[in-house]
Amino acid sequence: MSSAIGIDLGGTKLLGILVDERGSPLARRERPTCACDGPDVLVGSIAALARELAEEARAAGRPPRGVGVGAPGPLDPRTGVVYAMPNLGEDYVRFPLRERLTRALPELPVAVENDANAAIQGEVWTGAAKGCEDAILLTLGTGVGGGIVAAGRMIRGARGAGAELGHVIVEPDGPPCGCGGRGCLEQYASGTAIARLAAEALARRREGALAQLAAPSAQDVVRAARAGDELALAVIDRGARALGTALASIVHVLNPELVLIGGGFGSAAWDLLEPSTAAEMKSRTFVASWEGLKLARAALGSDAGAIGAARSVI
Numbered sequence: 559m560s561s562a563i564g565i566d567l568g569g570t571k572l573l574g575i576l577v578d579e580r581g582s583p584l585a586r587r588e589r590p591t592c593a594c595d596g597p598d599v600l601v602g603s604i605a606a607l608a609r610e611l612a613e614e615a616r617a618a619g620r621p622p623r624g625v626g627v628g629a630p631g632p633l634d635p636r637t638g639v640v641y642a643m644p645n646l647g648e649d650y651v652r653f654p655l656r657e658r659l660t661r662a663l664p665e666l667p668v669a670v671e672n673d674a675n676a677a678i679q680g681e682v683w684t685g686a687a688k689g690c691e692d693a694i695l696l697t698l699g700t701g702v703g704g705g706i707v708a709a710g711r712m713i714r715g716a717r718g719a720g721a722e723l724g725h726v727i728v729e730p731d732g733p734p735c736g737c738g739g740r741g742c743l744e745q746y747a748s749g750t751a752i753a754r755l756a757a758e759a760l761a762r763r764r765e766g767a768l769a770q771l772a773a774p775s776a777q778d779v780v781r782a783a784r785a786g787d788e789l790a791l792a793v794i795d796r797g798a799r800a801l802g803t804a805l806a807s808i809v810h811v812l813n814p815e816l817v818l819i820g821g822g823f824g825s826a827a828w829d830l831l832e833p834s835t836a837a838e839m840k841s842r843t844f845v846a847s848w849e850g851l852k853l854a855r856a857a858l859g860s861d862a863g864a865i866g867a868a869r870s871v872i
């Protein structure tokens with residue numbers, strides 16, 4: 559009997575999950591992180607969390623096979639170099655994450671994976687995409703992450719920077735994006751974008767429940783939309799239509815059988831997003847592409863990335 563450690567590196571926290579060989583969680587730990595602390599502290603925190611979970615695994619008679627880390631940026635899983643992690647700051651351009659972690663954790667094999675790729679790996683292993691050969695996942699959170707499984711294989715591209723579905727363009731002249739382009743899906747359907755769209759709408763019209771808040775977060779917008787606030791509903795609908803438009807392009811390319819929506823904002827707003835997203839996607843695609851296509855909420859929630867990262871070392 560063995561186990562594996564998966565760690566999801568987020569903008570504000572580390573989530574570590576110890577799983578058995580089948581992906582069932584045995585232990586779960588969270589630790590706050592701050593990009594402001596710099597790479598040395600971050601690598602040290604990841605290593606400390608991995609060591610803690612490894613000790614727990616050995617105590618339970620299930621020595622860990624290694625640690626997989628899901629990181630929020632495009633990376634090459636073969637070299638373990640992260641190209642950039644824009645939400646963690648400038649210190650992480652071409653950052654040798656696996657090498658740094660291997661030095662800090664000589665006793666454990668280390669694998670690194672893009673966080674959204676890890677998340678779809680988790681969903682295929684034990685979640686909503688179990689047994690699926692052609693599935694995609696969009697995580698709507700601070701940014702928009704993407705994961706693709708086609709013909710049963712993870713699609714990462716020539717240098718590991720593929721499957722960046724958050725950067726499918728929905729408005730060629732839209733707002734600038736961290737990728738260097740403009741009008742990417744991420745600028746309309748991430749939690750960050752929803753908060754920005756709400757602030758822009760409020761600057762034009764200050765009435766209703768949302769208008770009472772100085773700087774509404776995406777969670778505030780979801781809450782106000784559930785209470786029937788028209789401005790909040792319109793902002794979420796804008797995000798949903800951008801999501802459906804981007805999905806139309808993705809569906810034309812990949813013809814998936816399953817589209818999963820996850821991430822903090824995506825999971826919280828799923829039922830609000832679904833109708834307009836589905837309608838927009840259907841209106842822009844061949845009947846053959848969406849007939850039989852299932853649009854669903856990701857099942858593992860915020861655990862998907864850590865569980866999928868653990869899969870990388872099993």
Ligand SMILES: [Zn+2]
Nearest residue numbers: 725735737742
């Ligand atoms: Zn972009």
